[in-house]
Amino acid sequence: MIPQDFIQQLLDRTDIVALVERYVPLKKAGANYQARCPFHNEKSPSFSVSPSKQFYHCFGCGAHGTAITFLMEHAGYSFIDAVKELASQVGMTLPDDGKRVAPEEDHRREKLYERMDIAARHYRQALKAHEPAIAYLKQRGLAGETAAKFALGVANDDWQPLAAAFADYQDPLLVEAGLVISNEGKRYDRFRDRVMFPIRNERGQVIAFGGRIMQKGEPKYLNSPETPLFHKGRELYGLFEHRRSIQHEDRVLVVEGYMDVVMLDQHGVDNAVATLGTAITSDQAMRLLRLANEVVFAFDGDAAGRKAAWRALENSLPQARDGKLLSFLFLPDGEDPDSFVRTQGADAFKKLCNTAMPLSDFLFNELGNQTDLSSQEGKVRLATLAQPYIAKLTQAPLLTRALRQRLDSLTGLASPRTAGERNRPSGHPSQLDKFGKSLRPQSGSQGRAAAQPSAWRILLRALLHDPSRASQLTDLPEVAGSEADAVQAVVSLAREHPEIPARDIPDHFLGRPEHALIMQAAGESIRLDDDFDINADFQGALSAVMNQANRIAAKEFSGRKPSEMSEIEKAQLRASLKTRKPV
Numbered sequence: 001m002i003p004q005d006f007i008q009q010l011l012d013r014t015d016i017v018a019l020v021e022r023y024v025p026l027k028k029a030g031a032n033y034q035a036r037c038p039f040h041n042e043k044s045p046s047f048s049v050s051p052s053k054q055f056y057h058c059f060g061c062g063a064h065g066t067a068i069t070f071l072m073e074h075a076g077y078s079f080i081d082a083v084k085e086l087a088s089q090v091g092m093t094l095p096d097d098g099k100r101v102a103p104e105e106d107h108r109r110e111k112l113y114e115r116m117d118i119a120a121r122h123y124r125q126a127l128k129a130h131e132p133a134i135a136y137l138k139q140r141g142l143a144g145e146t147a148a149k150f151a152l153g154v155a156n157d158d159w160q161p162l163a164a165a166f167a168d169y170q171d172p173l174l175v176e177a178g179l180v181i182s183n184e185g186k187r188y189d190r191f192r193d194r195v196m197f198p199i200r201n202e203r204g205q206v207i208a209f210g211g212r213i214m215q216k217g218e219p220k221y222l223n224s225p226e227t228p229l230f231h232k233g234r235e236l237y238g239l240f241e242h243r244r245s246i247q248h249e250d251r252v253l254v255v256e257g258y259m260d261v262v263m264l265d266q267h268g269v270d271n272a273v274a275t276l277g278t279a280i281t282s283d284q285a286m287r288l289l290r291l292a293n294e295v296v297f298a299f300d301g302d303a304a305g306r307k308a309a310w311r312a313l314e315n316s317l318p319q320a321r322d323g324k325l326l327s328f329l330f331l332p333d334g335e336d337p338d339s340f341v342r343t344q345g346a347d348a349f350k351k352l353c354n355t356a357m358p359l360s361d362f363l364f365n366e367l368g369n370q371t372d373l374s375s376q377e378g379k380v381r382l383a384t385l386a387q388p389y390i391a392k393l394t395q396a397p398l399l400t401r402a403l404r405q406r407l408d409s410l411t412g413l414a415s416p417r418t419a420g421e422r423n424r425p426s427g428h429p430s431q432l433d434k435f436g437k438s439l440r441p442q443s444g445s446q447g448r449a450a451a452q453p454s455a456w457r458i459l460l461r462a463l464l465h466d467p468s469r470a471s472q473l474t475d476l477p478e479v480a481g482s483e484a485d486a487v488q489a490v491v492s493l494a495r496e497h498p499e500i501p502a503r504d505i506p507d508h509f510l511g512r513p514e515h516a517l518i519m520q521a522a523g524e525s526i527r528l529d530d531d532f533d534i535n536a537d538f539q540g541a542l543s544a545v546m547n548q549a550n551r552i553a554a555k556e557f558s559g560r561k562p563s564e565m566s567e568i569e570k571a572q573l574r575a576s577l578k579t580r581k582p583v
């Protein structure tokens, strides 16, 4: 582990503008620098780099982070490599006091990569002499060039095919890399008698394998286990090979198997990737939405395919953003992408992709199938079923609104709003307007800052601009809603770590539900110049939040006799009456 204070110093000394500029040409725009985003395909620049805050943010796709994240996400460095690279640039030496295993850890990863590379070359070599495998691939219609592009290989039908590739078959790293299984003192290869598909990371290094059985047998597909190099919920097969064409086409196709990716490529569809035996994860959806504005999920048309599609929908809802298109393609009965493209060709397949069902249609179709809309109860049931899914769309306010309208018209009911949506204050229009304007995108940018941010959102931005403001937020009302939750979370973090730099806050919430929102609000704070007086807006938003909570409390109490209330409720009522002056 590298100590946190080392990272802080490193980021303090690094000039993120100079770093990013090595990869992306930047143009000065006010206090910040702008470019067309390197993480997604766009025509006008929404990517900003802030020298004062030392982070980057994209208003189009939400990419956000520090110099370290930039090297990892854009240049494909591992965390440790990114830290090393920056440290060598600013002349810092990585701490190494014996207890910390960073260099050894790193060394071990390098060795694991080496083992994977040797195995991949061995499998590839073995394919050249393996008649049955060649016959099998030929019979599936695979061309030699395609096999070479994806570096396909074969694992022989034997207990220890890799013993021929490694001088020391007892090497524990072979087990750690997932190549060899050690069982009660016996060792044997994990992959035997299979066509081998190397899975590569964004730098092109082999990190895992997928093996497909050639004859009958189970399992049909076998993947490497989770290893220090391979996390299957994060990687996507074909991303290394297809990254450029995905960006170029601005569309990515997600299919179920490696063979689909490979065969589509051979027939001229070179923007497909495959998940690795799991439903697409939220993390994977995020990575794809950064590369392209459109993600098409392709599934078999059978019941299993629809079930898998539903999982994909659930996992990608939190990553959906206004202006991005997520859609679902169901192949005709008995077809998979491989068979379809082989018999009908690339053009027919691309046309088929154009008919994919938009996320909203798929959502309402599936939920509609579970309900009977001819009865009042059925309508209520649909509204109830849809609610949790719509609530997952935390990053797509316009899509949320569109889905609610559709739900309302389907059911004839006004669907309940989430607490976050209710919290938009009606007070302080002038203050909010002013703040809203200061955040409006500059001309030529594709930013989509909300025209009228909620009071909670203003508090959140102010906190992410200057975490020391947490000390002024001691008595926030407890209100449900994602923005309120995020404010509370940042306030408690800033109280625990009073010295925390604003830049480091988003990373503290990695993997937590608040993360996306905090990342967004941190990005919005990039447009506040350091000398911009946010105090008036902050105070305005704070009193709007307090007044609103009190109004809700007063409304709850109205119509009830004081004799029916508890002491606490009476105190709340008194407080609410006190602040019910016009605002």
Ligand SMILES: [Zn+2]
Pocket: 037, 038, 039, 040, 047, 058, 059, 060, 061, 062, 063, 290
């Ligand atoms: Zn972007």
